[in-house]
Amino acid sequence: MAEKKPDKKPEPKRKNGVNVDALLAAREALKKAPQAAKFNWRAACKWQNGTHSRTKVKGFHGLMEEQNHKTEFSFDADHPEIFASEDLGATPVEYVLVGLASCLTAGVAAVAQNRGIQLRSVESQLEGKMDIRGILGIDSDVRNGYDDIKVTFKIDADASKKEIEALVAQSQKRSAVYDVITNPVNVTVEVA
Amino acid sequence: MAEKKPDKKPEPKRKNGVNVDALLAAREALKKAPQAAKFNWRAACKWQNGTHSRTKVKGFHGLMEEQNHKTEFSFDADHPEIFASEDLGATPVEYVLVGLASCLTAGVAAVAQNRGIQLRSVESQLEGKMDIRGILGIDSDVRNGYDDIKVTFKIDADASKKEIEALVAQSQKRSAVYDVITNPVNVTVEVA
Secondary structure (H helix, E strand, O other): OOOOOOOOOOOOOOOOOOOHHHHHHHHHHHHHOHHHHEEEEEEEEEEEEOOEEEEEEEEEEEOOEEEEEEEEEEEEEOOOHHHOOOOOOEOHHHHHHHHHHHHHHHHHHHHHHHOOOOEEEEEEEEEEEEEOOOOOOOOOOOOOOOOEEEEEEEEEEOOOHHHHHHHHHHHHHOOHHHHHHHOOOEEEEEEO | OOOOOOOOOOOOOOOOOOOHHHHHHHHHHHHHOHHHHEEEEEEEEEEEEOOEEEEEEEEEEEOOEEEEEEEEEEEEEOOOHHHOOOOOOEOHHHHHHHHHHHHHHHHHHHHHHHOOOOEEEEEEEEEEEEEOOOOOOOOOOOOOOOOEEEEEEEEEEOOOHHHHHHHHHHHHHOOHHHHHHHOOOEEEEEEO
């Protein structure tokens, strides 16, 4: 209804640090080259002692060639002292929360950028409920993993509550880790 | 068939660094106190810039009280440069592989200890296939997350190939993260 004011200054670009133009260009390019969209993500784990392990992440495959992170990332995992372990790293199930939190957060930033919403802060608290009678083999009706995970976002942005909720919903809709956790993935475990 | 030799020295305890006695005692205790087996694992994430976030892990709830790791663990996550990001951390989907690798590896150590098998080395390679046309919204038939994850263990232990395969199978059977990835988990995402 409002007429465009020709003398109005162009809206300043939102600065969320996400290069949405590059992502939209990639989307166009991969529409025509589906083979390039096939990625392999990798990790290499070495047992240290007890329940302590170290997992390294460096190379992956995508865009039809081998790729590398700028640096190698290394992650120690362990069980806590109340499980009679040394607590030399986060627990494996906490790493799953890290993956979920970071995936949804990156999505919020990307969607905000695409929708012209300036983010000021994005924080989230995650809580996963787990009954450890499952992993201890006490009751076969109790699952090993999480029963339920709750993610609570607190977002300060140049947008209404409704727009912020829509941001989070769209991030969830396109989140790789949310999909992995909420839907079954085929996992094969072999001994070489 | 072989008769027990009464003068045979007691078998030396295997040293895998897992306190199996404590775990078995916990199993007995939690059989009688199911409430103590209810754990909440937590993570707190803060957006940094672009697709870069930092997630911290410190407190959790279990054995009917608040617990803390000895130290706070902090994890940077980001997207790689080929996604027009700064590659300041592992990707969210790689964190899922870290969780899976470390969960199965801790399980292998615990089961080996329980079965009296001495481990010398446990290594694993993980590869997760993902078609990024899903997260880019190119094709709604392509899922966002992994299609398929393959874990390959290389284990050097005082045991036969068959015993080693049985170790890995038992670890898989009791793995929390394997369960989370292969079976659906209910995840709620809210904006506070």
